[in-house]
Amino acid sequence: MSLATLVPLGFVIVMTVATGWETAAALIFRPRVGELLFNTVALVLAAVPLCIVIGIAAAWLVERTQLPGARFWSLVLAAPLAVPAFVNSYAWVSTIPSLGGIGGGTLISVLSYYPLVYIPAAAALRRMDPALEQSAASLGLGRWRTFFRVVLPQLWLPITGGSLLVGLHLLAEFGAFSMIRFATFTTAIMEQYQSTFNGAAANMLASVLVFICLLMLLAESRLRGNARYARLGSGVASRPPALPLGRYRIAAVVGVLALAVLALGVPLGNIVRWLLAGGAGIWDLPVIGETLLQTLGFGLAGALLTVVLAFPVAWLAVRYPGWFTKLESTNYITSSLPGIVVALAFITVAINVARPLYQTVPLVIAAYVLLFLPRALVNLRAGLAQAPQELEEAAQSLGSPPFKTFLRVTLRLTAPAAAGGAALVFLGIANELTATLLLAPTGVNTLATRFWALSSEIDYTGAAPYALILILLSLPMTYLLYTQSQKAAGQ
Secondary structure (H helix, E strand, O other), rough: OOOHHHHHHHHHHHHHHHHOOHHHHHHOOOOOHHHHHHHHHHHHHHHHHHHHHHHHHHHHHHHHOOOOHHHHHHOOHHHHHHHOOHHHHHHHHHHHOOOOHHHHHHHHHHHOOHHHHHHHHHHHHHOOHHEEEEHHOOOOOOOOHHHHHHHHHHHHHHHHHHHHHHHHHHOOOOOHHHHOOOHHHHHHHHHHHHHOHHHHHHHHHHHHHHHHHHHHHHHHHHHHHOOOOOOOOOOOOOOOOOOOOOOHHHHHHHHHHHHHHHHHHHHHHHHHHHHHHHHHHHOOOOHHHHHHHHHHHHHHHHHHHHHHHHHHHHHHHHHHOHHHHHHHOOOHHHHHOOOHHHHHHHHHEEEEEOOOOOOOHHHHHHHHHHHHHHHHHHHHHHHHOOHHHHHHHHHHHHHHHHHHHHHHHHHHHHHHHHHHHHHHHHHHHHOOOOHHHHHHHOOOHHHHHHHHHHHHHHOOHHHHHHHHHHHHHHHHHHHHHHHHHHHHHHO
Protein backbone atom coordinates (compact mmCIF):
# COMPACT_ATOMS: atom_id res chain seq x y z
CA MET A 1 0.00 0.00 0.00
CA SER A 2 2.79 2.41 0.93
CA LEU A 3 4.62 1.62 -2.34
CA ALA A 4 1.41 2.14 -4.33
CA THR A 5 1.17 5.68 -3.00
CA LEU A 6 4.38 6.53 -4.88
CA VAL A 7 2.60 6.15 -8.24
CA PRO A 8 1.94 9.91 -8.65
CA LEU A 9 5.51 10.84 -7.74
CA GLY A 10 6.84 8.12 -10.06
CA PHE A 11 4.57 9.44 -12.81
CA VAL A 12 6.15 12.90 -12.57
CA ILE A 13 9.69 11.47 -12.71
CA VAL A 14 8.92 9.10 -15.60
CA MET A 15 7.13 11.78 -17.65
CA THR A 16 9.98 14.23 -17.14
CA VAL A 17 12.52 11.64 -18.30
CA ALA A 18 10.32 10.53 -21.22
CA THR A 19 9.83 14.10 -22.41
CA GLY A 20 13.55 14.53 -22.87
CA TRP A 21 15.77 17.24 -21.48
CA GLU A 22 15.56 19.61 -24.46
CA THR A 23 11.77 19.52 -24.66
CA ALA A 24 11.42 19.66 -20.89
CA ALA A 25 13.77 22.65 -20.67
CA ALA A 26 11.85 24.44 -23.42
CA LEU A 27 8.57 23.86 -21.60
CA ILE A 28 9.88 24.77 -18.14
CA PHE A 29 12.20 27.73 -18.84
CA ARG A 30 9.72 30.05 -20.54
CA PRO A 31 8.10 33.36 -19.54
CA ARG A 32 4.71 31.76 -18.76
CA VAL A 33 6.27 29.46 -16.13
CA GLY A 34 8.14 32.43 -14.67
CA GLU A 35 4.87 34.33 -14.34
CA LEU A 36 3.17 31.35 -12.64
CA LEU A 37 6.17 30.88 -10.35
CA PHE A 38 6.08 34.56 -9.35
CA ASN A 39 2.33 34.46 -8.65
CA THR A 40 2.58 31.24 -6.63
CA VAL A 41 5.60 32.29 -4.58
CA ALA A 42 4.18 35.78 -3.97
CA LEU A 43 0.90 34.25 -2.82
CA VAL A 44 2.67 31.90 -0.39
CA LEU A 45 4.90 34.70 0.96
CA ALA A 46 1.91 36.99 1.48
CA ALA A 47 -0.71 34.55 2.77
CA VAL A 48 1.29 32.24 5.06
CA PRO A 49 2.69 35.01 7.35
CA LEU A 50 -0.76 36.61 7.57
CA CYS A 51 -2.31 33.26 8.50
CA ILE A 52 0.34 32.86 11.23
CA VAL A 53 -0.24 36.34 12.67
CA ILE A 54 -4.04 36.10 12.58
CA GLY A 55 -4.12 32.49 13.80
CA ILE A 56 -1.77 33.13 16.74
CA ALA A 57 -3.44 36.42 17.71
CA ALA A 58 -6.92 34.88 17.62
CA ALA A 59 -5.76 31.83 19.61
CA TRP A 60 -4.09 34.02 22.23
CA LEU A 61 -7.16 36.22 22.64
CA VAL A 62 -9.61 33.35 23.20
CA GLU A 63 -7.29 31.20 25.32
CA ARG A 64 -5.25 33.61 27.40
CA THR A 65 -7.30 36.77 27.89
CA GLN A 66 -10.58 37.80 29.52
CA LEU A 67 -12.21 38.22 26.10
CA PRO A 68 -16.00 38.44 26.56
CA GLY A 69 -17.62 35.24 25.20
CA ALA A 70 -14.27 33.53 24.71
CA ARG A 71 -15.87 30.05 24.59
CA PHE A 72 -18.27 31.20 21.85
CA TRP A 73 -15.52 32.89 19.83
CA SER A 74 -13.24 29.86 20.10
CA LEU A 75 -15.76 27.81 18.11
CA VAL A 76 -16.81 30.59 15.72
CA LEU A 77 -13.21 31.31 14.71
CA ALA A 78 -12.68 27.63 13.82
CA ALA A 79 -15.93 27.41 11.80
CA PRO A 80 -14.55 28.97 8.53
CA LEU A 81 -12.73 25.66 8.02
CA ALA A 82 -16.14 24.27 7.04
CA VAL A 83 -16.39 26.72 4.12
CA PRO A 84 -14.53 25.36 1.06
CA ALA A 85 -12.14 27.93 -0.41
CA PHE A 86 -13.93 27.90 -3.76
CA VAL A 87 -17.22 28.69 -2.01
CA ASN A 88 -15.46 31.54 -0.19
CA SER A 89 -14.19 32.84 -3.53
CA TYR A 90 -17.69 32.59 -5.01
CA ALA A 91 -19.04 34.69 -2.13
CA TRP A 92 -16.38 37.38 -2.44
CA VAL A 93 -16.72 37.59 -6.22
CA SER A 94 -20.44 38.05 -5.66
CA THR A 95 -19.64 40.95 -3.32
CA ILE A 96 -16.74 42.51 -5.28
CA PRO A 97 -16.90 41.40 -8.95
CA SER A 98 -13.58 43.09 -9.76
CA LEU A 99 -11.73 41.11 -7.06
CA GLY A 100 -8.60 39.46 -8.44
CA GLY A 101 -4.81 39.44 -8.58
CA ILE A 102 -2.46 38.75 -5.72
CA GLY A 103 -4.55 40.92 -3.38
CA GLY A 104 -7.74 38.95 -4.02
CA GLY A 105 -5.93 35.63 -3.85
CA THR A 106 -4.33 36.56 -0.53
CA LEU A 107 -7.63 37.76 0.95
CA ILE A 108 -9.47 34.54 0.10
CA SER A 109 -6.53 32.33 1.12
CA VAL A 110 -6.13 33.96 4.53
CA LEU A 111 -9.86 33.89 5.33
CA SER A 112 -10.10 30.23 4.22
CA TYR A 113 -6.95 28.79 5.77
CA TYR A 114 -6.06 30.78 8.93
CA PRO A 115 -7.95 28.13 11.05
CA LEU A 116 -5.20 25.65 10.09
CA VAL A 117 -2.88 27.71 12.31
CA TYR A 118 -5.50 28.89 14.80
CA ILE A 119 -6.79 25.43 15.87
CA PRO A 120 -3.41 23.80 16.75
CA ALA A 121 -2.12 27.06 18.28
CA ALA A 122 -5.19 27.34 20.53
CA ALA A 123 -4.75 23.70 21.62
CA ALA A 124 -1.05 24.32 22.38
CA LEU A 125 -1.80 27.48 24.39
CA ARG A 126 -4.46 25.61 26.36
CA ARG A 127 -2.11 22.88 27.54
CA MET A 128 0.99 25.07 27.94
CA ASP A 129 2.42 25.06 31.46
CA PRO A 130 2.36 28.67 32.78
CA ALA A 131 5.28 27.99 35.15
CA LEU A 132 7.84 29.28 32.62
CA GLU A 133 5.87 32.47 32.06
CA GLN A 134 5.58 33.01 35.80
CA SER A 135 9.32 32.51 36.17
CA ALA A 136 9.99 35.01 33.38
CA ALA A 137 7.67 37.54 35.02
CA SER A 138 9.39 37.06 38.38
CA LEU A 139 12.70 37.90 36.65
CA GLY A 140 11.30 41.24 35.50
CA LEU A 141 10.15 40.53 31.95
CA GLY A 142 7.04 42.44 30.87
CA ARG A 143 4.02 40.81 29.19
CA TRP A 144 5.15 41.46 25.63
CA ARG A 145 8.74 40.31 26.23
CA THR A 146 7.42 37.22 28.04
CA PHE A 147 5.16 36.46 25.10
CA PHE A 148 7.93 36.77 22.49
CA ARG A 149 10.68 35.08 24.54
CA VAL A 150 8.69 32.34 26.34
CA VAL A 151 5.25 31.72 24.81
CA LEU A 152 5.98 32.17 21.10
CA PRO A 153 8.91 29.69 21.00
CA GLN A 154 6.64 27.03 22.50
CA LEU A 155 4.21 27.59 19.62
CA TRP A 156 6.90 26.72 17.06
CA LEU A 157 5.42 23.31 16.19
CA PRO A 158 1.86 24.60 15.56
CA ILE A 159 3.36 27.47 13.53
CA THR A 160 5.54 25.28 11.29
CA GLY A 161 2.91 22.55 10.94
CA GLY A 162 0.09 24.99 10.26
CA SER A 163 2.22 26.96 7.80
CA LEU A 164 3.01 23.78 5.89
CA LEU A 165 -0.68 22.91 5.65
CA VAL A 166 -1.54 26.43 4.47
CA GLY A 167 1.27 26.38 1.90
CA LEU A 168 0.26 22.98 0.50
CA HIS A 169 -3.37 24.07 0.27
CA LEU A 170 -2.28 27.19 -1.64
CA LEU A 171 -0.33 25.07 -4.13
CA ALA A 172 -3.21 22.63 -4.62
CA GLU A 173 -6.12 25.11 -4.74
CA PHE A 174 -7.79 25.43 -8.12
CA GLY A 175 -11.40 26.57 -7.80
CA ALA A 176 -10.83 29.61 -5.58
CA PHE A 177 -8.13 31.14 -7.78
CA SER A 178 -9.74 30.21 -11.07
CA MET A 179 -12.91 32.02 -10.01
CA ILE A 180 -11.03 35.30 -9.49
CA ARG A 181 -8.85 34.66 -12.59
CA PHE A 182 -5.63 34.54 -10.61
CA ALA A 183 -3.19 32.27 -12.44
CA THR A 184 -1.20 29.72 -10.42
CA PHE A 185 0.40 26.42 -11.42
CA THR A 186 -2.76 24.46 -10.61
CA THR A 187 -5.06 26.69 -12.67
CA ALA A 188 -2.57 26.66 -15.55
CA ILE A 189 -2.28 22.86 -15.51
CA MET A 190 -6.05 22.50 -15.58
CA GLU A 191 -6.41 25.01 -18.43
CA GLN A 192 -3.66 23.28 -20.38
CA TYR A 193 -5.26 19.91 -19.93
CA GLN A 194 -8.86 20.96 -20.66
CA SER A 195 -8.20 23.29 -23.60
CA THR A 196 -5.49 21.57 -25.60
CA PHE A 197 -4.88 18.17 -23.97
CA ASN A 198 -1.22 19.14 -24.25
CA GLY A 199 0.08 16.38 -22.00
CA ALA A 200 3.76 17.32 -22.15
CA ALA A 201 3.19 20.97 -21.18
CA ALA A 202 0.78 20.05 -18.37
CA ASN A 203 3.13 17.36 -17.08
CA MET A 204 6.11 19.73 -17.02
CA LEU A 205 4.07 22.29 -15.09
CA ALA A 206 3.12 19.48 -12.71
CA SER A 207 6.78 18.54 -12.27
CA VAL A 208 7.62 22.14 -11.26
CA LEU A 209 4.66 22.12 -8.85
CA VAL A 210 5.81 18.84 -7.29
CA PHE A 211 9.32 20.25 -6.94
CA ILE A 212 7.93 23.25 -5.01
CA CYS A 213 5.88 20.88 -2.81
CA LEU A 214 8.95 18.83 -1.95
CA LEU A 215 10.93 22.00 -1.21
CA MET A 216 8.16 23.10 1.14
CA LEU A 217 8.15 19.72 2.92
CA LEU A 218 11.94 19.87 3.28
CA ALA A 219 11.84 23.46 4.60
CA GLU A 220 9.19 22.56 7.19
CA SER A 221 11.20 19.52 8.30
CA ARG A 222 14.37 21.61 8.71
CA LEU A 223 12.58 24.43 10.52
CA ARG A 224 10.73 22.02 12.82
CA GLY A 225 13.89 20.10 13.62
CA ASN A 226 13.65 17.82 16.66
CA ALA A 227 11.77 20.35 18.75
CA ARG A 228 9.74 18.83 21.59
CA TYR A 229 7.93 20.77 24.26
CA ALA A 230 6.83 18.62 27.20
CA ARG A 231 6.50 19.24 30.89
CA LEU A 232 8.54 17.12 33.31
CA GLY A 233 8.26 17.08 37.06
CA SER A 234 5.84 16.24 39.84
CA GLY A 235 2.21 17.38 39.90
CA VAL A 236 0.16 18.63 37.01
CA ALA A 237 0.29 21.84 35.02
CA SER A 238 -2.03 24.55 36.28
CA ARG A 239 -4.48 26.47 34.13
CA PRO A 240 -2.84 29.77 33.07
CA PRO A 241 -4.69 32.84 34.40
CA ALA A 242 -6.73 34.87 31.90
CA LEU A 243 -5.19 38.29 31.39
CA PRO A 244 -7.39 41.39 31.68
CA LEU A 245 -7.61 43.35 28.41
CA GLY A 246 -8.21 46.70 30.06
CA ARG A 247 -8.58 49.52 27.55
CA TYR A 248 -8.05 47.07 24.66
CA ARG A 249 -11.20 45.10 25.54
CA ILE A 250 -13.45 46.76 22.93
CA ALA A 251 -10.75 46.64 20.26
CA ALA A 252 -10.28 42.90 20.87
CA VAL A 253 -14.01 42.19 20.54
CA VAL A 254 -14.20 44.28 17.37
CA GLY A 255 -11.19 42.43 15.97
CA VAL A 256 -12.57 38.90 16.43
CA LEU A 257 -16.02 40.07 15.29
CA ALA A 258 -14.55 41.54 12.09
CA LEU A 259 -12.62 38.33 11.42
CA ALA A 260 -15.75 36.22 11.93
CA VAL A 261 -17.81 38.47 9.66
CA LEU A 262 -15.21 38.41 6.86
CA ALA A 263 -14.50 34.67 7.05
CA LEU A 264 -17.95 33.33 7.90
CA GLY A 265 -20.49 36.14 7.55
CA VAL A 266 -19.65 37.08 3.97
CA PRO A 267 -19.96 33.51 2.57
CA LEU A 268 -23.13 32.70 4.51
CA GLY A 269 -24.65 36.11 3.79
CA ASN A 270 -24.07 35.82 0.07
CA ILE A 271 -25.40 32.28 -0.07
CA VAL A 272 -28.58 33.41 1.70
CA ARG A 273 -28.81 36.41 -0.65
CA TRP A 274 -28.59 34.21 -3.75
CA LEU A 275 -31.03 31.69 -2.27
CA LEU A 276 -33.58 34.45 -1.67
CA ALA A 277 -32.97 35.93 -5.13
CA GLY A 278 -33.45 32.56 -6.81
CA GLY A 279 -36.53 31.59 -4.85
CA ALA A 280 -37.98 28.11 -4.82
CA GLY A 281 -37.18 27.60 -8.51
CA ILE A 282 -33.46 27.00 -7.92
CA TRP A 283 -34.17 23.99 -5.72
CA ASP A 284 -34.17 21.36 -8.46
CA LEU A 285 -34.76 18.59 -5.97
CA PRO A 286 -34.29 15.59 -8.33
CA VAL A 287 -30.88 16.89 -9.51
CA ILE A 288 -29.84 18.06 -6.03
CA GLY A 289 -30.92 14.74 -4.54
CA GLU A 290 -29.03 12.75 -7.17
CA THR A 291 -25.90 14.90 -6.69
CA LEU A 292 -26.12 14.58 -2.92
CA LEU A 293 -26.48 10.79 -3.16
CA GLN A 294 -23.48 10.56 -5.50
CA THR A 295 -21.43 12.73 -3.11
CA LEU A 296 -22.46 10.57 -0.16
CA GLY A 297 -21.69 7.42 -2.18
CA PHE A 298 -18.20 8.62 -3.13
CA GLY A 299 -17.58 9.89 0.41
CA LEU A 300 -18.77 6.78 2.24
CA ALA A 301 -17.08 4.32 -0.14
CA GLY A 302 -13.84 6.30 -0.15
CA ALA A 303 -13.83 6.75 3.64
CA LEU A 304 -14.56 3.07 4.32
CA LEU A 305 -11.95 1.78 1.86
CA THR A 306 -9.34 4.28 3.07
CA VAL A 307 -9.77 3.25 6.72
CA VAL A 308 -9.70 -0.46 5.84
CA LEU A 309 -6.48 -0.06 3.83
CA ALA A 310 -4.90 2.27 6.40
CA PHE A 311 -5.52 -0.11 9.30
CA PRO A 312 -2.79 -2.71 8.54
CA VAL A 313 -0.32 0.09 7.70
CA ALA A 314 -0.98 1.84 11.01
CA TRP A 315 -0.97 -1.48 12.92
CA LEU A 316 2.45 -2.50 11.55
CA ALA A 317 3.87 0.99 12.17
CA VAL A 318 2.69 0.98 15.81
CA ARG A 319 3.30 -2.66 16.73
CA TYR A 320 6.54 -3.14 14.75
CA PRO A 321 8.28 0.26 14.54
CA GLY A 322 11.53 0.50 12.63
CA TRP A 323 12.10 0.39 8.90
CA PHE A 324 8.35 0.13 8.28
CA THR A 325 7.80 3.47 9.96
CA LYS A 326 10.04 5.10 7.33
CA LEU A 327 8.17 3.30 4.54
CA GLU A 328 4.89 4.53 6.00
CA SER A 329 6.07 8.15 5.59
CA THR A 330 5.74 7.79 1.80
CA ASN A 331 1.98 8.11 2.29
CA TYR A 332 2.41 11.64 3.58
CA ILE A 333 4.58 12.69 0.61
CA THR A 334 1.90 11.60 -1.86
CA SER A 335 -0.89 13.32 0.05
CA SER A 336 1.07 16.58 -0.12
CA LEU A 337 0.86 16.52 -3.92
CA PRO A 338 -1.96 18.57 -5.43
CA GLY A 339 -5.03 16.60 -6.48
CA ILE A 340 -4.51 17.61 -10.08
CA VAL A 341 -1.09 15.89 -10.16
CA VAL A 342 -2.57 12.70 -8.71
CA ALA A 343 -5.39 12.88 -11.28
CA LEU A 344 -2.95 13.32 -14.19
CA ALA A 345 -0.95 10.33 -12.94
CA PHE A 346 -4.05 8.16 -12.78
CA ILE A 347 -5.22 9.27 -16.23
CA THR A 348 -1.85 8.44 -17.78
CA VAL A 349 -1.57 5.07 -16.02
CA ALA A 350 -5.16 4.15 -16.88
CA ILE A 351 -4.84 5.06 -20.57
CA ASN A 352 -1.51 3.29 -21.04
CA VAL A 353 -1.83 0.30 -18.70
CA ALA A 354 -5.47 -0.23 -17.70
CA ARG A 355 -7.67 1.54 -20.24
CA PRO A 356 -10.96 -0.12 -19.06
CA LEU A 357 -10.53 1.72 -15.75
CA TYR A 358 -10.36 5.16 -17.42
CA GLN A 359 -13.23 7.39 -16.24
CA THR A 360 -14.67 4.77 -13.90
CA VAL A 361 -15.81 5.00 -10.31
CA PRO A 362 -13.09 2.60 -9.01
CA LEU A 363 -10.40 4.90 -10.43
CA VAL A 364 -11.92 7.92 -8.68
CA ILE A 365 -12.12 6.01 -5.39
CA ALA A 366 -8.47 4.89 -5.78
CA ALA A 367 -7.39 8.53 -6.23
CA TYR A 368 -9.34 9.52 -3.12
CA VAL A 369 -7.63 6.76 -1.13
CA LEU A 370 -4.16 8.05 -2.06
CA LEU A 371 -5.06 11.69 -1.45
CA PHE A 372 -6.65 11.20 1.95
CA LEU A 373 -4.92 8.11 3.37
CA PRO A 374 -2.87 10.15 5.92
CA ARG A 375 -6.06 11.52 7.51
CA ALA A 376 -7.04 7.96 8.43
CA LEU A 377 -3.46 6.94 9.29
CA VAL A 378 -2.96 9.75 11.82
CA ASN A 379 -6.15 8.86 13.68
CA LEU A 380 -5.60 5.09 13.57
CA ARG A 381 -2.03 5.41 14.78
CA ALA A 382 -3.20 7.44 17.77
CA GLY A 383 -5.97 4.93 18.53
CA LEU A 384 -3.66 1.90 18.25
CA ALA A 385 -1.02 3.58 20.42
CA GLN A 386 -3.63 3.96 23.17
CA ALA A 387 -4.82 0.33 22.90
CA PRO A 388 -2.77 -1.70 25.44
CA GLN A 389 -1.01 -4.60 23.73
CA GLU A 390 -1.16 -6.47 27.05
CA LEU A 391 -4.93 -6.87 26.64
CA GLU A 392 -4.42 -8.65 23.32
CA GLU A 393 -1.78 -10.91 24.88
CA ALA A 394 -4.06 -11.66 27.83
CA ALA A 395 -6.93 -12.59 25.51
CA GLN A 396 -4.70 -14.94 23.52
CA SER A 397 -3.32 -16.53 26.70
CA LEU A 398 -6.93 -17.34 27.62
CA GLY A 399 -7.34 -19.27 24.39
CA SER A 400 -8.77 -16.65 22.05
CA PRO A 401 -7.50 -17.08 18.44
CA PRO A 402 -5.57 -14.09 16.99
CA PHE A 403 -8.32 -13.06 14.56
CA LYS A 404 -10.99 -13.26 17.24
CA THR A 405 -8.74 -11.26 19.58
CA PHE A 406 -8.33 -8.64 16.89
CA LEU A 407 -12.10 -8.33 16.42
CA ARG A 408 -13.03 -8.34 20.11
CA VAL A 409 -10.13 -6.33 21.56
CA THR A 410 -8.06 -4.34 19.05
CA LEU A 411 -10.84 -3.33 16.69
CA ARG A 412 -13.15 -2.45 19.55
CA LEU A 413 -10.58 -0.19 21.25
CA THR A 414 -9.66 1.61 18.04
CA ALA A 415 -13.22 2.04 16.73
CA PRO A 416 -13.52 5.70 17.88
CA ALA A 417 -10.22 6.60 16.19
CA ALA A 418 -11.29 4.80 13.02
CA ALA A 419 -14.58 6.68 13.02
CA GLY A 420 -12.75 10.02 13.44
CA GLY A 421 -10.40 9.19 10.56
CA ALA A 422 -13.30 8.14 8.35
CA ALA A 423 -15.11 11.42 9.11
CA LEU A 424 -12.08 13.50 8.09
CA VAL A 425 -11.63 11.47 4.88
CA PHE A 426 -15.31 11.94 4.09
CA LEU A 427 -14.94 15.72 4.55
CA GLY A 428 -11.96 15.81 2.17
CA ILE A 429 -13.79 13.79 -0.50
CA ALA A 430 -16.96 15.88 -0.27
CA ASN A 431 -14.97 19.09 -0.92
CA GLU A 432 -12.49 17.65 -3.46
CA LEU A 433 -12.75 19.34 -6.87
CA THR A 434 -9.81 18.98 -9.27
CA ALA A 435 -9.28 15.19 -9.17
CA THR A 436 -13.03 14.64 -9.37
CA LEU A 437 -13.36 16.95 -12.39
CA LEU A 438 -10.67 15.03 -14.29
CA LEU A 439 -11.43 11.46 -13.21
CA ALA A 440 -15.18 11.18 -12.66
CA PRO A 441 -17.19 9.30 -15.31
CA THR A 442 -19.21 11.42 -17.72
CA GLY A 443 -22.55 12.37 -16.21
CA VAL A 444 -21.45 11.75 -12.62
CA ASN A 445 -21.47 14.88 -10.45
CA THR A 446 -20.68 15.61 -6.83
CA LEU A 447 -21.86 18.66 -4.93
CA ALA A 448 -18.47 20.30 -5.54
CA THR A 449 -18.37 19.65 -9.29
CA ARG A 450 -22.03 20.66 -9.75
CA PHE A 451 -21.40 23.88 -7.80
CA TRP A 452 -18.32 24.53 -9.92
CA ALA A 453 -20.17 23.95 -13.20
CA LEU A 454 -22.94 26.40 -12.29
CA SER A 455 -20.72 29.10 -10.79
CA SER A 456 -18.40 28.91 -13.83
CA GLU A 457 -21.42 29.81 -15.96
CA ILE A 458 -22.06 32.82 -13.65
CA ASP A 459 -25.25 31.09 -12.47
CA TYR A 460 -24.72 32.19 -8.87
CA THR A 461 -28.32 31.61 -7.82
CA GLY A 462 -28.29 28.06 -9.17
CA ALA A 463 -25.00 27.33 -7.38
CA ALA A 464 -26.21 28.62 -3.99
CA PRO A 465 -28.07 25.44 -2.85
CA TYR A 466 -24.98 23.33 -3.53
CA ALA A 467 -22.76 25.76 -1.59
CA LEU A 468 -25.17 25.64 1.36
CA ILE A 469 -25.31 21.83 1.38
CA LEU A 470 -21.49 21.61 1.15
CA ILE A 471 -21.14 23.81 4.25
CA LEU A 472 -23.84 21.89 6.14
CA LEU A 473 -22.03 18.62 5.36
CA SER A 474 -18.68 20.07 6.49
CA LEU A 475 -19.83 21.69 9.76
CA PRO A 476 -20.11 18.44 11.81
CA MET A 477 -16.62 17.37 10.69
CA THR A 478 -15.18 20.77 11.64
CA TYR A 479 -16.82 20.51 15.05
CA LEU A 480 -15.31 17.04 15.43
CA LEU A 481 -11.85 18.45 14.66
CA TYR A 482 -12.41 21.24 17.19
CA THR A 483 -13.51 18.84 19.94
CA GLN A 484 -10.55 16.54 19.20
CA SER A 485 -8.18 19.47 19.74
CA GLN A 486 -9.96 20.19 23.05
CA LYS A 487 -9.52 16.57 24.17
CA ALA A 488 -5.86 16.64 23.18
CA ALA A 489 -5.48 19.63 25.44
CA GLY A 490 -7.11 17.77 28.30
CA GLN A 491 -10.28 19.86 28.34
